[in-house]
Amino acid sequence: MPERPRAPLPGDPRPERLKVVAELGRPQSLPAGEEQFEAMGTGQDILVLGLGPEPGLLAELLPRDGVSFVECPEFEAQMPPEWGKAVPRAWQRLSPDKALAAVAAGRRVLVYRPNLRLFPSFWGPLRAAAQVASLGRGQAHEALREVWLPARENGLLVRELADAFGEEGFSVRLLAPEDLSKNLPRLLREATPALFLSLNFAGLDAHGEAFHLLEAAGAAVAVWCVDNPFHLLSGLRSGFWKKALLCVTDDSFTPRLMDLGARAVLHLPLAAWRGFGANVDAKIETNDDVAEAEGAPPVRDYGLAERLVFVGRSEFPDKAGFFAGITLPEDVWEAARERLDRGFRPDFAWWAERLGSLLWPGRQSREPGFGAEQCAREWRARCLAAGARETPFTVFGDAGWDALVPGLTDRREPVDYYGPLADIYAQAGAVLNVTSLLLPAGLTQRHFDVWAAGGFLLTDATPGLAIFPEELWREISFGRPDDIPGLFRKFKNSRTSRETLTAAWRELIFEKHTYRHRVRSVLDWLDLD
Template identity: 45%
Template sequence: MPSGERPQRTTVVDETGSPRALGAGPETFASFGRGPDPVFLGLGPDPAVTVGLAAGRPAAFFECPAFAAAMPPPWAQAIPADWERLEPEALSPARAARSTFYLYRQNTRLFPSFWGPIWARAQLGLLPRPEKAETTPAVLLARRQGGLLEPEIARAVVACGRPVTDIPAEASGPAVARAIATGKPSLFLCINGAGLDDDGLLFSLLAEAGVPVAVWFVDNPFHVLGRFRGPFWKKARLFVTDGAFLAPLRSLGAQSAVHLPLAAADHFFTARPEPGLADRAVFVGRSAFAGRDQFFAGCRVPADLLETARSLVAAGGRPDFFWWRARLESAPLWPGKAGRTAGLGAETASLALRAGVLAALAEAVPLSVYGDPGWQALLPENAARHDPVDYYGRLAGLYAGAGLVANVTSLLLPGGLTQRHFDVWAAGGCLLTDATPGLPLFPARLTAPVTYATPAGAASLARTLLADPGRRADLAAVWRRLIAAEHRYEHRLAVLLDRATA
């Protein structure tokens, strides 16, 4: 080999159909367990490395058939003749207890459907748990740092009669292992896949322990699923706040997908109106979601298509996520991240819609915008911009005290609703909403008086409603009774727990 050239690395085609170069050497293995018998979870591209790790001890191994089939003939010849190749069902708790496992690290990314259950069985066998764990009513709730909805969901789960065990999403593996070592919780619940690793190892561990997994997508699910390498998510109980995603999820193989809208957080029902806002329209929200630029890095949308979308928005059209998909991409939404370019188009069109509506409102009525500094360059001078407010702090008072609260639903959610559709009315406020296709969740007689189709329509309706405080008060009272009776998080979690644990 000429000096300076790297040795050629063996490659395999992984579970998603992508070629992957394989690492070699002792450092490509991770060990766990303390038993005397070495058991290899894959031999890697060079079985001689595993012979060295075994250090003369008789060993056993599991191997993925697709991996073995991709190896050249010398690979099989290098496996010691006295090593036993095991089938997955051979991995009993007793065998796990007397083993030290050596995992070829890349395996769980290359073929997660094969290796996830084997890895999980090994891990479960090493836990100090009873042979037959009793099912408990506890719900394991993955909690993201700063997660908006998890506190409310935890409260609602408890209100439904189930104890909650918090699982820190950033360290979910050890926390789940501790929880299943002493019993079998009734459910693992997460928002937008929080706590689940990309390879599905935690999902496999929970499945092996007999704990169902529920994933509630409160954002576009294809922005979440793009990071998952294996099809494990198809076996989870999926819930989506936007019913428009049910059909594409099912077409990709989702076994259980249910429409479960957002709901009103409990603390909004006790809101105290903030003074000085009764004659103003208020908007509370970001100019872009956190980490937007990094998330869409490498994505581009054609300038002419973007101009078409902006024209549609101004005329009352909705160039949403599926509108962009139809014009940009033919690759499947999973596996991979093919949906992100359509997502960028929808997010860019959403910003144009939000900015257009707020500019029109500012010309028509007094407007206060509470949000990030990104709004500074997007708002007219006559709009008052304020710093962001805390969801569990001042926000409820703003909603209760404002003359109107403006809503603009993201086009990333073709048929979605936002928290404002529930929280504003719960607080006793009055919502001004775009004509999102998700509105039929509510009676048309209530949505019609507060719905606009275009930025100009928003301005006209805002003038009319602000000039008629009696009408606003009547609407707010009826809406508040409806939200309290049918759209609290207790209502949603009762459905979720019933469907996910049946």
């Protein structure tokens, strides 16, 4: 009799694993063994989602009859001849569509888990369907008029969106983004939201497992890309994003996203929150007896009535880590500096074209992003320096501005967005905005908040201003840093023009550009009424 195989010893060479080139073009090893399979459901017949590198092992573990399987064509094409010979002939091969029907009919399912990292676009929907079928959602399960928002209570746009959805008749449930993959099956067993809205892909894992599970459960999924969408995509490992509704603050990204396969892209700029400018009129007139009688809180005088004010960071958090290892050609740097000198914008689109960057898949999109961010830093520094030279100028921001703007004499510490910022905007002689070159046609929160707070904005002439009437934005915009002091003096010396423009802008913002308007756009697009 042949000897029984012995267990491997510490000195034995490790068996060589099979490798495949995965969905995004990277070679990866294939883990083997019974423990790589996940079981779901309780049906009698068995459906195998992915045979793994050792179909012979499954043949030993599973019965000869009553077994069907699905295999990814890209995976199977890379397997050696002996792999196919090890698949029992009695097992039935199913197409993905027939596999979905089998899952719905109640099969027991085995999933080769590593496939969800190898070919997530193929396996994600199949595994999610099996997962939903195994959740055991009974009569207690509800389809809610609720929006699930993966964010912390003090997170980006949380208050604004909660109020806006509430005005449209939807409640908002906050979910901890870092725990979501673990908790999502339990949550979906209890209820299905009308909408899962992710800000910058928060709460959605890189391979799309959470997305596919939400989709299989019947929830609409939208992602609001508040930042550069290609920077956000650089952190993903699957093309699941193409199936979600992508909302972009900068419409110049739409054609490129559609070319890469996005099914739906909605232009959704930032907006104003009525809570930010609440009681502005009472706050501005703090000595008014009526305001005091109505309980308007006392407002600190920041001494800004004759000053040009800028509020913001000198660079975004973890910039060094995000752009680590990137170097760019010196000749392109030189061309970008010359472009700045001539009053043009070397923005993300310009850098992407000059570098010929592949924007998806992978992280190449960070290369034009690095160039655009460095130019944006220089552009901000030039604008602030022009303000500091010829106007009474105040910056609320971090110490990084001290080195970037040597002539700066009045820098104050950063302020809380939900704290005194609205009062600072309202009291300033004017508020300076400088738009990031990472968003070629984007707008900042200042384009809305300053007017909402009753303040007066001066902004660089970004293409994103086209969403507003030209007769309004051309009055308050500049093309070159040297234009800033003259523009500030113009409105300082013309109180009537300033008040007329402020009233017109404030009326426009609240009539057409609040977060309720943005939320309504998303609900209309998804036909959620």
